[in-house]
Amino acid sequence: MNDRTAERGDGRVGFLISLALLGAGAFVGVKIIPVRVNAYEFRDFIQEECRFAATRNSDAEIYKRIFDKAKDLQLPLEKKNLRMERTTHEMIISAKYEQTIDLKFKTFVYKFDYEERAPLF
Secondary structure (H helix, E strand, O other): OOHHHHHOOHHHHHHHHHHHHHHHHHHHHHHHHHHHHHHHHHHHHHHHHHHOHHHOOOHHHHHHHHHHHHHHOOOOOOHHHEEEEEOOOEEEEEEEEEEEEEOOOOEEEEEEEEEEEEEOO
């Protein structure tokens, strides 16, 4: 009797399990990666606005630019969660929001809470 007949189908089951895991990983990646990329882009924008606050005309202009960027990135930022404070020595900008990610089997809440401080010259 040939030993190969007892192994029939073992390779297919392993392949199907690997394929299912790869598909699940890709699905989760497609859901989470864009949210994280937008959060990093928004954080970088806040840093830039804070660093160049001394060259901007007004705090209202900075506030509008940051809030518009959040809208462009489709972030659920509410006006009450975007705060700015200008002291004699520094600019402080903070933003906070929560974004729900539906993974079909679980709901994940991504929490963004960031504060940037930069000196004014």
